[in-house]
Amino acid sequence: MTEANDPPETLIARLVALMDLEEIEVDLFRGGRTDEPWTRVFGGQVVGQALIAACRTVERPRLPHSLHAYFMRPGDPNLPIVYEVSRDRDGRSFSSRRVVAIQHGRPILNLACSFQIPEQGLEHQFDMPDVPPPEGLEDDRDIALRFREEIPLSRRAVMLRQRPMTFRPILPLARYEDEALPPFHSYWFKAVAPLPADQILHRGLLAYASDMMLLSTSILPHGLSWLRDDVQEASLDHALWVHGDIDLNDWLLYAMDSPRSSEARGFTRGQIFTRDGRLVASVAQEGLIRVRR
Template sequence: MNDRPGPAAGRPAADHPGALRDLLALLDLERIERDIFRGISRPAVVPRVFGGQVAAQALVAAGRTVPDDRPAHSLHAYFLVPGDPGAPIVYEVDRIRDGRSFTTRRVVAIQHGRPIFHLSASFQTHEEGLDHQQEMPKAPDPETLPTAEELLPRHADRFPDPTVVDRLLEARSAVDLRYAQDPPYLTAGERREPRSQVWFRTQGPLADDPLLHVCLATYVSDMTLLDSILLAHGRGGWAVGDVVGASLDHAMWFHRPFRADEWLLYDQESPSSSGGRGLGTAKIWTRDGRLAVSVIQEGLVRVPRSR
C-alpha cells in the first residue's frame, strides 16, 4: 500500500498567517522510521500538552500510513498521563488491519519512555449507502458574534490570574472561535442549561487534503467540549479557579466531508456528571446544515478542596 505524504506537505508556509502556519507545522510530523513519527508541542493554557494537539498529531501519524483514497471515519482515544510541553512526542503506529474497504491503525504517543496517550482510528474507502441525519439546531450567524480578541480583554477583570487572557488568546490564535452564548468563565455562579454552541474555522484557507481538515477539527474538538458540564453547575472552569479538569477519553465519527477553513457549528451538551467525571456529547455541522462529525468525551471535573 502506498502511504500518503504529510498533511502539511506541498504548501508554502508563507501563504498562511503566523499562528496558523505554526499549527500546520505542528501537524507536519517528522518521519523517523516507517511507522514512527515525532512531533513537537506549542504553548498551552495549562502546564501540560493540549489534548487536542496530541489527538490531532496521532491521527496525522495514523493517516500517514493509509492510502489517500481512504478518509478517516472514526477515532477512539484515551489520555493516559499529562504530556510534557517541553519534550518531543514520539508516535508509534501499529498497522492492525488493511482490508478491502477498511483500514485500522493503533497509535501510541510516548514521552520520556512511557505512553501518555493512545488512539485507534479507522479509515474507509468511499461507498454509497443509506443516508439520513438530524436537523441542524438553530444558532446565530457567526459574523454577528464577538471574536476572542473582542470578548476576552473586555472581561479581563473576571480572571484572578492576569495572564489567563493572553494565554487563551495565544492558544486559540490559529482558529477563529466564537461563542454563541457567554462562555462559562463569564457566567460563573449562574446555573444554566448544560448546552454550549461555538462556531469555528481556521484563520486562513487550507489545502484540499481531507486528512488535514479532519485533523484540525480533531484539534479544535478538545477546546470547549467540557463547557456544557460547567454551565450546569455554575462553574467557570480552570480559568477562574473553581474547577480542575482534564480530558480522559475522546471519540469522533466523521460522517460527511467538510472543510475546517469554513464555518462549522460545534453544538455541545452534557447528559451527565458524577464521580468527579463529566460526559460531553456534541455534533459538528457545516454552515449549510450537513452533519459532519459526532463527538463524545469524558473529562475529569473536580472541585478544588478548600484549604
C-alpha cells in the same frame, strides 16, 4: 478590541507545521511542540497529531472516519512527542490503526482509528440547531480581552493567546458568570486563514479543534467555570466520528450537550454542522471534574 497580533497566515502556518510530523523510522513519527502557553500539552494537539501519524501509514483514497483515544498522562509542552503506529488491519474497504503517543519513555495517549474507502450509502441526520449566524457574534478572544482583569493570572495567558482558529460562542458570557445554565452550548469556528485543500489535514485539524470547550459544557448547570482556580478539569478520553468531508475554511457549528455528570466525571457530546446544516462529525468525551475545597 485587539492587541498587536501575528498575521493570520502566520498562525495557520504554525498550526500546519505542528501537524506535519517527522518520520524517524518505519511507523514511528515525531511531532513538534507548540509555542502556546499551556502548562501541559493541549489534548487536541495530541489527538490530532496521533491521527496524522496513523494517516501516514494508510494509502489514499482511504480516509479516517472514526477515532477513540484515552489520555493517560499529562503531556510536557516543552518536549516533542513520539508516535508509534501499529498497522492492525488492511481489508478491502477498511483499515485499522493503533497509535501510542510517548514522552519520557512512557505513553501519554492511546488512540485507535479506522479508515474507509469512500462509498455511497443510506443517509439521514438530525437537524442543525437554530442559532444566530457567526457574522453577528463576538470572537471568543475579544471577549477574553474585554474580561481580562476577571481572568485568574494562572489562566490569563491561555485565554488571551492568539489562536489559528477563531471561535464565536452562542453564549458569549457563559464562562465569565456564576449563573447556573442548562448543559447546552454551541459555537462557530473556522481557520483564521486559508488552509490547503487536503482532507487528511482538515480531518486532523478537526480532531485538534474538537477538544476545545467541550468538557466545560458539563459544568454549566453548576454555575461554575474552568477559569476558576478551584475547578479542576482534565479530559479522560475522546471519540470522534467523521460523516463527510471537512472544510475548515468555512464556518462550522459545534453544538454540545452534557447528559450527565457524576462521580467527579462529566460526559459531553458534540455535533458539528456546516453552514448549510449538513452534519459532518460527532464527538463524545468524558472528563475529570473536581471542585477543590
